[in-house]
Amino acid sequence: MRKIVVAITGASGSIYARLLLDKLAALRGQWESVAVVMSDNAKEVWQTELGNTAWSNHGFPFFSPRDFMAPFASGSGKYDTMIIIPCSMGTLGRIATGVSSDLITRAADVILKERRKLICVVRDTPYNLMHIRNMETVTLAGGIICPATPSFYSLPKTIDEVAATVVDRVIDLAGLKIDTFRWGTTE
Numbered sequence: 001m002r003k004i005v006v007a008i009t010g011a012s013g014s015i016y017a018r019l020l021l022d023k024l025a026a027l028r029g030q031w032e033s034v035a036v037v038m039s040d041n042a043k044e045v046w047q048t049e050l051g052n053t054a055w056s057n058h059g060f061p062f063f064s065p066r067d068f069m070a071p072f073a074s075g076s077g078k079y080d081t082m083i084i085i086p087c088s089m090g091t092l093g094r095i096a097t098g099v100s101s102d103l104i105t106r107a108a109d110v111i112l113k114e115r116r117k118l119i120c121v122v123r124d125t126p127y128n129l130m131h132i133r134n135m136e137t138v139t140l141a142g143g144i145i146c147p148a149t150p151s152f153y154s155l156p157k158t159i160d161e162v163a164a165t166v167v168d169r170v171i172d173l174a175g176l177k178i179d180t181f182r183w184g185t186t187e
């Protein structure tokens, strides 16, 4: 059974985080625990983009970004996957340079040192050279850069369907089973 950390940071795209939490709640039989940590900036962006403060409505345990007592602040907590969604360039840069100054960056540091799965759903446009180099560094350290870049070949009709083209790929990468559009299938 899987132990997953979801970190939400202050890049645009709170809808991706909301949708991932919705879908993880629906996939409850596939994981042992899902823990959530959110930066202060992420809360501001969520309120701006989604117009509510419903980030803790799913019943998942929530941890303060200053709480280093959280189980996933140590490799011994045995969390196997961390998804940072959306992942700001600031958080990406701190991870790439080993600045473990809060629970999000410490948890990412732990996941990488333990050779477990880190998925960074990065978002900004365009990228500068530091962003690109930080993505390269995290990739070389074993992390997965999964840009918050939707696809349109499934003909999504709503904003949620567009966002799901990213979130369903993230769930695939995390190794959970999900019913989703798959290219080349007839259904």
Ligand SMILES: Cc1cc2nc3c(=O)[nH]c(=O)nc-3n(C[C@H](O)[C@H](O)[C@H](O)COP(=O)(O)O)c2cc1C
Pocket: 008, 009, 010, 011, 012, 039, 040, 041, 042, 044, 045, 048, 087, 088, 089, 090, 091, 123, 124, 125
């Ligand atoms: C509405 C809004 C949208 C933002 N969008 C992005 C973005 O897409 N990418 C990014 O890297 N930063 C973005 N930022 C800036 C980050 O919130 C800022 O760099 C912050 O320090 C990130 O902190 P965190 O990584 O601790 O959450 C945005 C800020 C606001 C208020």
